[in-house]
Amino acid sequence: MEFLEPFVAVLVIFRESLKLLAKNRKLTAITLTVSILLSSLSFLILYFCCKTMSRNMIPIEFFMPIPGSSDDTINFATILIIFDEYFKIIVAFEVFVLAKSIISIYSSIATILLSVSSYNGRTITLSFKNLAKLTVQARRRQYKTNLQISLRxxxxxxxxxxxxxxxxxxxxxxxxxxxxxxxxxxxxxxxxLFLYLSVAWVLGSVISVIEENCYGIEAMKKAGRLIEGKRIQGFILNIMFNFSLLAVVGFGILRDHKWLVDNLLIFGLFIVIFSCLLRFFYFVAYTVLYFKCKKSHGEEIEFPGGIVGYSKISAC
Structure with a gap:
């Protein structure tokens, strides 16, 4: 029965995560809606930009000479124009990735702060203005921690x-x-192995939001210490969330190619919305895991300064 204990613990994390979400329904709905709308808007801009540019593109093979023919001249100017269109599509995709990353960072910070405000069996009144202020204040700490995660x-x-x-x-x-x-x-x-190692990395991201004086490499070190004894629970969370997204994406890719082309816009929007929902609940679950890690080590929870009603402790 010891084998089932981590799975039971993960189910408890899911149950407590749902309870936390229910305590701040209004702000939760607003945060999630803003994240979905901004992510969907960035995807729509990418989709229509790529579609508009691809209409004007002629396949490169059209300008390639036929082997053995008398005319082996390639219209290099036209090919350069086509490559320029490809380059624009690549740039548009990179802008989308950057925009989605920024939206994801701010969304994850707001999600963690919402979870913290509902912790310990009571709901702290947290206005949207205060939530936005705390999110902006935590962005630099999160950027530095995400830099460490990106390097890994x-x-x-x-x-x-x-x-x-x-x-x-x-x-x-x-x-x-x-x-x-x-x-x-x-x-x-x-x-x-990556999913196993990334447990401490995600926990470090949570720490950098909650503990104002602990971020970057220090957050990574602290996460590695706190996760001791509960890494399997985080590993199971990673597997469940990542494979859920992989299964949905794989469903569309493995279907008929014509179906995917005809429904690319709808399927793409569905993936964007589904990933936003998944990521939102993912960080709520990891915030609950952070609470449990602190409790198992006998440490008090530190709350961001804008979330009143609790006393702070030293961070690192």
């Missing part, structure tokens, strides 16, 4: 690419196929 993520990506590089060199032969099979197993294991 980039390091993991480089490791995966280093492992996968041999199969790229020997692609097209039996050795390459064997290496691809081995890499597929290795990359799957790396993804599982």
């Amino acid at each position: 993520v980039i390091g993991c990506i480089f490791v995966v690419l280093f492992v996968a590089s041999p199969s790229m060199m020997f692609s097209g032969n039996s050795l390459g196929e064997m290496l691809w099979t081995a890499n597929l197993v290795g990359i799957s294991a790396a993804c599982i």
